[in-house]
Amino acid sequence: xxxxxxxxxxxxxxxxxxxxxxxxxxxxxxxxxxxxxxxxxxxxxxxxxxxxxxxxxxxxxxxxxxxxxxxxxxxxxxxxxxxxxxxxxxxxxxxxxxxxxxxxxxxxxxxxxxxxxxxxxxxxxxxxxxxxxxxxxxxxxxxxxxxxxxxxxxxxxxxxxxxxxxxxxxxxxxxxxxxxxxxxxxxxxxxxxxxxxxxxxxxxxxxxxxxxxxxxxxxxxxxxxxxxxxxxxxxxxxxxxxxxxxxxxxxxxxxxxxxxxxxxxxxxxxxxxxxxxxxxxxxxxxxxxxx
Numbered sequence: 393x394x395x396x397x398x399x400x401x402x403x404x405x406x407x408x409x410x411x412x413x414x415x416x417x418x419x420x421x422x423x424x425x426x427x428x429x430x431x432x433x434x435x436x437x438x439x440x441x442x443x444x445x446x447x448x449x450x451x452x453x454x455x456x457x458x459x460x461x462x463x464x465x466x467x468x469x470x471x472x473x474x475x476x477x478x479x480x481x482x483x484x485x486x487x488x489x490x491x492x493x494x495x496x497x498x499x500x501x502x503x504x505x506x507x508x509x510x511x512x513x514x515x516x517x518x519x520x521x522x523x524x525x526x527x528x529x530x531x532x533x534x535x536x537x538x539x540x541x542x543x544x545x546x547x548x549x550x551x552x553x554x555x556x557x558x559x560x561x562x563x564x565x566x567x568x569x570x571x572x573x574x575x576x577x578x579x580x581x582x583x584x585x586x587x588x589x590x591x592x593x594x595x596x597x598x599x600x601x602x603x604x605x606x607x608x609x610x611x612x613x614x615x616x617x618x619x620x621x622x623x624x625x626x627x628x629x630x631x632x633x634x635x636x637x638x639x640x641x642x643x644x645x646x647x648x649x650x651x652x653x654x655x656x657x658x659x660x661x662x663x664x665x666x667x668x669x670x671x672x673x674x675x676x677x678x679x680x681x682x683x
Contacts, residue, residue, distance in 0.1 A: 415452040415459075423448055523593040525571055526578035534592030534600055538649055541604075546646040549603040549611035552656040553581075553639045556668040558597035560630045569628065573635060576627040584618050600653070608643050608673055615639050615671045638663040642674035 423444055430436025521533030529537060538546070555561075555577065562570040574597065581591045581599060590602040603611040619637065626634030640659030644652040655674040663672035 415455045416449070523578075526575050526593050528578050528582065529590065529592035531592060531594055531600075534590060534594070534602070535649070537590050538602060543646060545604060546644070546649075547604075548606045548644055549608055549641055550644050550649075550652050550656050551601040551603070551611060551615060551639050551641045552594060552653065552660045553599040553601065553615075553637050554660055554664065555597040556636045556638055556664075557630060558635075561628060561635065564630060565628075573628040577635075577637075580618065580621070580627060584621070585614065602644075608641060611641055612671055612673065615641065619669070619671065636669040638668045639671045640674065641671060 423441075426441065426444065427436070430441070521529060521536055523530040523533075555573070558570065558573075561573055574593070578591070578593060578599070581601065585591055585601060585603075588604045589606075590604070592600045594600040601611075601615075603614065606614075619639075622636055623634055626636075628635045638660060640656040640661070640663055642652045642656035642659060652674075659672040659674045663670050666672065
């Protein structure tokens with residue numbers, strides 16, 4: 393790059409002419425030496441000089457053709473990677489010099505490819521951590537968000553929620569209606585929880601909520617409020633019955649998160665066995681971390 397910048401005064405807008413000049417000078421150094429020697433000794437042979445000059449010019453021209461052929465793939469790569477350049481050409485606007493700024497074109501092309509790659513990686517990361525149907529986090533995204541919390545913020549309550557008799561929704565109303573119910577329920581959870589709370593589709597018709605910095609009474613009250621609204625303004629009906637949910641709730645004080653989730657899941661199982669449409673607390677809190 394330093395050599396490129398140092399020689400930019402030679403045909404600054406044409407890399408090919410700059411290369412030709414450098415090739416001509418370097419291939420004619422022996423000829424220039426011969427001229428200096430002939431002038432000093434008076435023994436220059438003009439016939440040999442002309443033949444040698446023509447031969448070196450032909451060599452320089454051949455070298456330039458070869459270099460041009462080697463640069464053609466770079467042109468193609470720059471055109472393929474630089475959508476801004478192509479857009480400018482279509483609009484008839486100013487474009488980069490055809491050859492003189494080949495380094496700039498290549499740089500912009502590679503930068504464009506890097507931006508596109510980074511955006512694609514971001515899209516893949518979102519897809520890996522987000523549930524496509526509901527738009528909220530999936531199980532992996534939920535656990536990743538919990539893992540990203542500082543130790544002091546890893547305390548609150550974890551709830552595992554399951555829509556009651558959801559199989560009947562799919563069997564009686566169809567899977568499209570089942571998908572709509574899941575999406576509407578996710579929206580309801582999002583609208584009735586705090587910004588600091590983390591919600592996710594845990595899998596199938598199960599959802600998870602982390603109530604950050606909340607005690608069990610606060611989390612239980614929040615779930616009860618959502619459950620009451622589900623009865624008054626159901627997201628769907630099966631027969632003449634509104635779709636309800638059951639939930640298991642467990643306090644989490646920074647211990648192994650899967651232990652707390654397991655205890656919440658056990659509480660959910662007891663809620664289901666007790667008749668559904670209810671909230672059950674875990675029998676014991678998760679193991680705390682001391683120190």
